[in-house]
Amino acid sequence: MAYDYPPEKLSIYLSDDGGSDLTFYAMLEAANFSKTWLPFCKKFRVEPTSPEAYFRTASEPLNDADNWLSVKKLYEEMKMRIEATIKLNRIPDHIRKQHKGFREWDFVLSKHDHQTILQILIDGRDSNAVDIEGNPLPTLVYLAREKRPQHHHHFKAGSMNALIRVSSRISNGPIILNVDCDMYANNSKAIKYSLCLFMDEKKGDEIAYVQFLQSFDNLTKNEIYASSFRVLQQLELHGLDAIGGPCYNGSGCFHRREALCGKKYEKNYKVDWKKVSDTKADESASFLEETCKVLASCTFEHNTTWGKEMGLIYGFLVEDIITGLNIQCKGWTSMYLSPERDGFLGVAPITLLQTLVQHKRWMDGHLQVFLSRYCPLLYGYKKIPLKLRLAYCPYNLWAANCLATLYIVVMPCLCLLKGISLFPKISSPWLFPFAYVAFVHRAYSLNEFLWCGGTFRGWCNDQRMWLFNRTSAYFFALFETILKLLGYSRLNFVVTAKVSDKEALKRYDGELIEFGATSPMFDILATLAMLNLFGIFGALKKIILDVDEDLQVLEKFGLQTLLCFVLVTINLPVYQALFFRNDNGKMPSSVTYKSIIFAMLACTATMCF
Numbered sequence: 001m002a003y004d005y006p007p008e009k010l011s012i013y014l015s016d017d018g019g020s021d022l023t024f025y026a027m028l029e030a031a032n033f034s035k036t037w038l039p040f041c042k043k044f045r046v047e048p049t050s051p052e053a054y055f056r057t058a059s060e061p062l063n064d065a066d067n068w069l070s071v072k073k074l075y076e077e078m079k080m081r082i083e084a085t086i087k088l089n090r091i092p093d094h095i096r097k098q099h100k101g102f103r104e105w106d107f108v109l110s111k112h113d114h115q116t117i118l119q120i121l122i123d124g125r126d127s128n129a130v131d132i133e134g135n136p137l138p139t140l141v142y143l144a145r146e147k148r149p150q151h152h153h154h155f156k157a158g159s160m161n162a163l164i165r166v167s168s169r170i171s172n173g174p175i176i177l178n179v180d181c182d183m184y185a186n187n188s189k190a191i192k193y194s195l196c197l198f199m200d201e202k203k204g205d206e207i208a209y210v211q212f213l214q215s216f217d218n219l220t221k222n223e224i225y226a227s228s229f230r231v232l233q234q235l236e237l238h239g240l241d242a243i244g245g246p247c248y249n250g251s252g253c254f255h256r257r258e259a260l261c262g263k264k265y266e267k268n269y270k271v272d273w274k275k276v277s278d279t280k281a282d283e284s285a286s287f288l289e290e291t292c293k294v295l296a297s298c299t300f301e302h303n304t305t306w307g308k309e310m311g312l313i314y315g316f317l318v319e320d321i322i323t324g325l326n327i328q329c330k331g332w333t334s335m336y337l338s339p340e341r342d343g344f345l346g347v348a349p350i351t352l353l354q355t356l357v358q359h360k361r362w363m364d365g366h367l368q369v370f371l372s373r374y375c376p377l378l379y380g381y382k383k384i385p386l387k388l389r390l391a392y393c394p395y396n397l398w399a400a401n402c403l404a405t406l407y408i409v410v411m412p413c414l415c416l417l418k419g420i421s422l423f424p425k426i427s428s429p430w431l432f433p434f435a436y437v438a439f440v441h442r443a444y445s446l447n448e449f450l451w452c453g454g455t456f457r458g459w460c461n462d463q464r465m466w467l468f469n470r471t472s473a474y475f476f477a478l479f480e481t482i483l484k485l486l487g488y489s490r491l492n493f494v495v496t497a498k499v500s501d502k503e504a505l506k507r508y509d510g511e512l513i514e515f516g517a518t519s520p521m522f523d524i525l526a527t528l529a530m531l532n533l534f535g536i537f538g539a540l541k542k543i544i545l546d547v548d549e550d551l552q553v554l555e556k557f558g559l560q561t562l563l564c565f566v567l568v569t570i571n572l573p574v575y576q577a578l579f580f581r582n583d584n585g586k587m588p589s590s591v592t593y594k595s596i597i598f599a600m601l602a603c604t605a606t607m608c609f
C-alpha cells in the first residue's frame, strides 16, 4: 500500500485460499494501521515499506524521534493484538463487532467448503477513506474464493484467476502486480520502474509482463541450500531479454491485464494510457461485494476458456512458466528487471527436505510442460524464436538430468570395487578430455558464481545441492511424471512450508544442514554417500595390499578414485549427520541403518556377480 505511487490509482487485493477469519482480522488491523503508516513512510522515506522488515533493522532518526517511536509502538501493539488472537484461535466478540465481514464465517463449514467471501475493507473512491493527514488511501480488498470439495480449485492458478476477474470489476487497472504470500515489497519505486518499460515509446506496447529478480531475505552468507539461483537469475534470465524475454516466475511480476487475459499481440498495437486510466466502477462498495461474489464461485469458469486461454493456465505444477510461455507464444515479449535495490524479498526454504520438496515440484512441473502439448519446441514453432524455444528446454529437462548424475555417482564407485577401470589411464592422452570436463568446466562455473557475488563456500554448497537435488528430488520428479503420464498419480501442489521451529532456525543460521526427518529422498542420499565411502575404502585397500603394484592401481584407477574422493568430500555433511551429530537435525537412525544395509547389499552384489 505504501508504494511511491498515487494511492488513488492503486488497488490491493489479498487472496486468502485458507479462508481464515484470522487472516481477515489481521488485514482489518493492517487497513487501520495503514492510515498512520502511509504518511509515516512518506515523511521518513521508509524503505522497505513493510513495517515488519523496516523495524527489524531501522533505528530512530535524530529529528522527530518521538513521532517515529510512537508509530513503532503502534505497530508493535497491533502485532501483539494479532498474535494474541491467533493464540486464542478464534475471534473474540468485541473484535467481531468491529466489522460486518466477520459474519460471513457463520456460514463457513471448513477451509475446503465455504462460500465466496469478498470484503472491500477500504474503498478508495470513498472520500472518507483517508489517512491521518487527509490523503486518499488505496483500495483494499479481501477475497476468499468459493471452495467446495466436489470442485477442483486449481491451486494458485485458480486463486489468481478469481482475483483477476474480481479486480477487473472493481478497479480494472491495466497493470497487475502479483506477489506470493511469502514475499514483501522491498523497493517502493518498483511500480514506477516497471511502468517505465510498459510506457516506453518504442518497445513498451509489445511487453506483456515485467518479471523482477526473485530475492530472499533469509539467506545465509554461503547459502547452504543454494536457494538463490544466483547464476540463473543474474545471468541466464537477463540473457533471455535478447531473445524474446524471460519466463514468468510466479511472483514479483507486473502483467498487462489484457495479455494475461488471453489477448493476442497485434502489430502496431498502441495503448493510449490517458484513456485506459480510471475506468472504476461507480456502484457502491456493498453492491460490488454482492455482485462480484459470483465471479469467484466454483462454477463460474465452467464452459469458459479460463485456465486454458484466459488467465493462468491450469493443470501444471509450474503454472507460472506455462502461462508465461503461452503469453509469449501469442506474440508478446517480456522483460527482466533487477534494480540495485531488490524489488521483492521472499522466504527461501530453511530445511533440506523443504528444499528438495520444492525442487521436486518445480522439476516435476517443468518435465510435465516438456511432455505436454505445450512443449516449447513444438508449441512455440513459428510463434517464438528458435533461440527462446531452446532456452526453455534445459529447465524443462532438468529432472531428466538425474539419470546421468545417478550413473556417475553409482557406477564408477561400484566398478572401482569390482576392479573395472572406466576412465583412461593417468598417462594416456585420452585423459585430457575428461580432465577438461572435470576441471575447466567447474572452474568456469566457479568463476561465474563468484562474478555474481557468491562466495567460494557458497559455490561448494551449490555443487552439493546440485548433487542432492539430482539424485533425490529430480529422480522422484522423473518417476512421478512418468506415473502421471501413465495415469497412476494425480497433480498435487505441495505448498512450501512457511514456519519452522526455533532450534531449526538456529541451525539454519549456523549453516548446518537440517535432515531430521524420514523421507525416501534421505534414504537415497545416505545410501549413495555410504556407497562412495565403501568405494574409497575399497580403493585404499587395493593400494595398500597390492604393495608392488601400487603405482599400477593408481595409474589404472586414478581418475575413478579421485571421483569417489570428490563425492565423499561433497558428502561430508551427510556422514556427519549419520554418525556424529546429536541435535534434532541429524539423520534419523532408521535412515542410517537402511543406508548401511542398502550400500552393503549393493557392494556385495557387485563383488559376487
Ligand SMILES: O=c1ccn([C@@H]2O[C@H](COP(=O)(O)OP(=O)(O)O[C@H]3O[C@H](CO)[C@@H](O)[C@H](O)[C@H]3O)[C@@H](O)[C@H]2O)c(=O)[nH]1
Binding pocket: 015, 017, 154, 155, 156, 159, 179, 180, 181, 182, 249, 250, 251, 317, 318, 319, 320, 358, 361, 362, 365, 493, 494, 495, 496, 497
Ligand atoms: O492452493 C494454493 C497453493 C498455493 N497458493 C499460493 O501460491 C504461492 C506460491 O506457493 P509456495 O508454496 O510459496 O511455492 P514456492 O515454491 O515458494 O513458489 C514458487 O513456485 C511456484 C510454482 O511452483 C510459483 O507459483 C511461485 O510463484 C514461485 O514463487 C503462495 O503465495 C501461495 O499462497 C495458493 O494461493 N493456493
Ligand SMILES: [Mn+2]
Binding pocket: 180, 182, 346, 347, 496
Ligand atoms: Mn514461496
